[in-house]
Amino acid sequence: MKNSQTLYDQAVKVLPAGVNSPVRAFRSVGGTPIFMEKGEGTYLFDADGNRYLDFCGSWGPLVLGHRHPEVQAAITEVVGRGWTFGTPVKEEVALAQLVADKLDAVEMMRFVNSGTEAVMSAIRLARGTTGRDKILKFRGCYHGHVDYLLVDAGSGLATFGTAASAGVPDAFAELTALAPLDDLEGLQKLFAEIGEQIAAVVIEGVPANNGLLIQSHEYIAGLRRLCDQYGALLIFDEVLAGFRMPEVMAYAHYGVQPDLVCLGKVIGGGMPVGAYGGRAEIMHHIAPLGKVYQAGTLSGNPVAMAAGYATLKAYYEADVPAVIEKLGAYLDPRMEALLADVADLGFIRLGSLFWFYFKRAQAPRTAEAIAAESGEIYGKLHRLMLDRGIYMAPSSYEVGFLNAAMTTTELDMLLDGIKAAVEEGIVS
Ligand SMILES: Cc1ncc(COP(=O)(O)O)c(C=O)c1O
Structure with a gap:
């Protein structure tokens, strides 16, 4: 992360918190933001050449993935x-x-x-x-x-x-x-x-x-x-x-x-x-x-x-909504099976949007119903995913984005990440 860190050190001198939009600053998950240099399909590459599976998708625009x-x-x-x-x-x-x-x-x-x-x-x-x-x-x-x-x-x-x-x-x-x-x-x-x-x-x-x-x-x-x-x-x-x-x-x-x-x-x-x-x-x-x-x-x-x-x-x-539903039909039952005995973590998806929620039996429908501990648990999950080369939005309140460039390979990476989070006791 040498180049990212150097860029960040330079950025904070000329940009408040080194960013041009607050949530990019990693304040709620800890650590410093990663400077990205290239996108390709469903992957991002940072200034140090590391590759990440991208579930942030530039916060929504990239429904086809990067550089279609x-x-x-x-x-x-x-x-x-x-x-x-x-x-x-x-x-x-x-x-x-x-x-x-x-x-x-x-x-x-x-x-x-x-x-x-x-x-x-x-x-x-x-x-x-x-x-x-x-x-x-x-x-x-x-x-x-x-x-x-x-x-x-x-x-x-x-x-x-x-x-x-x-x-x-x-x-x-x-x-x-x-x-x-x-x-x-x-x-x-x-x-x-x-x-x-x-x-x-x-x-x-x-x-x-x-x-x-x-x-x-x-x-x-x-x-x-x-x-x-x-x-x-x-x-x-x-x-x-x-x-x-x-x-x-x-x-x-x-x-x-x-x-x-x-x-x-x-x-x-x-x-x-x-x-x-x-x-x-x-x-x-x-x-x-x-x-x-x-x-x-x-x-x-x-x-x-x-x-x-x-x-x-x-x-x-490409009928992207149908492509996404096919991905969802693969992801949903596998995630459900993985989380069947995990009380702390829930998963919900609608179209190409998904979200992990914490400590609730049902997906919240109001802001007030979101568990107060969500930020802390998500911070750990975010770090684990990042270590496995998966880039998720740096806040528990943000959704994840699927895109049409994804395949079951990428969904398996997400599932494996969640499995690891359970095994490491981040959620139980
Ligand atoms: C529902 C909704 N409305 C408005 C906005 C603001 O859009 P922008 O960030 O392009 O100004 C956003 C941004 O995330 C949004 O999600």
Whole structure:
């Protein structure tokens, strides 16, 4: 790890904690971050030449694995002609047409440069469309680092939030109400109280940033009904869950139709891209057609659009959801057998997302149900996996990502790692 350590020592002098996104810093698992240099298929190679099986997948975009040949060719072809023109380009039309063709909830969309921007812009659009100011989000859902979405539950019975980050004025947080996941009765009460003031409800398609908190179909159907009853728009943030589900999208998994959908990660194929979209009648409120302002110097740039298009084209041609379900059919029963007598550790998978949870008989559906000891146990598991050449996200709250480049060889490596964790007594 000599080169990684040298890079880290240099990095901490010029980048806070040596990173550009906090969770990369390994604070919650211990040790220092590993500097990666190359990706190939489902493997990463670090600055010292070590190889790792990659279950982090750059936090979600790489549904095809690293350097898929068609994505690489598309990027190279565009770069040969130039990489930003500040004008409309054919690549953004192609990607928008493909997304609109495949996602029935998205008639029109606007491309931005990150998931954070997508959610922020969708909420502005919802506020501009409904003429209401308040929004509702769920405890345990993450939507990027937008000020008024970095919000904690207020004390006691307070409905509206308090700032969860220094630098976020409480006044911003006060427009955001927090609702419990997996509690339809609680949600009904909240709507009865403030439903008519709510512009939009934003929910992660499948909450996957605070563990994998899969919600019941009844809960999501109930949420849709309440939004309709009180005239609030329903925003599905599918930045992470989109193109990761057996039904492609989380809204399709639940069989509900959101008013707006936020996309990111996979639709950029690993380039910085986000998008928000929905029915044309709502999207017509965006400038210059309507009065909701939103813009971006590099939005829809041809490199990112070509990478996203090539990724989605390959995704549909290979029927990636079916490929993933085949991998799941191999992994799930073997993991279940391995963990049958292990009380400390549970495994849950939906589409290409999976999560290990600790000290619970059932997979948690709320952030509050996650065991407090999870971080400590996961830290040990993470270290063991790393020693075996397996790179998992450096936090117990993060999900793992399968990708279409994986085979049973890689799944066996994961299973062997878990077997070793049981044998070494990390979990029992
Ligand atoms: C559900 C969800 N929404 C929004 C975001 C923010 O996206 P970005 O990091 O591209 O700004 C993320 C990032 O992990 C996410 O998982």
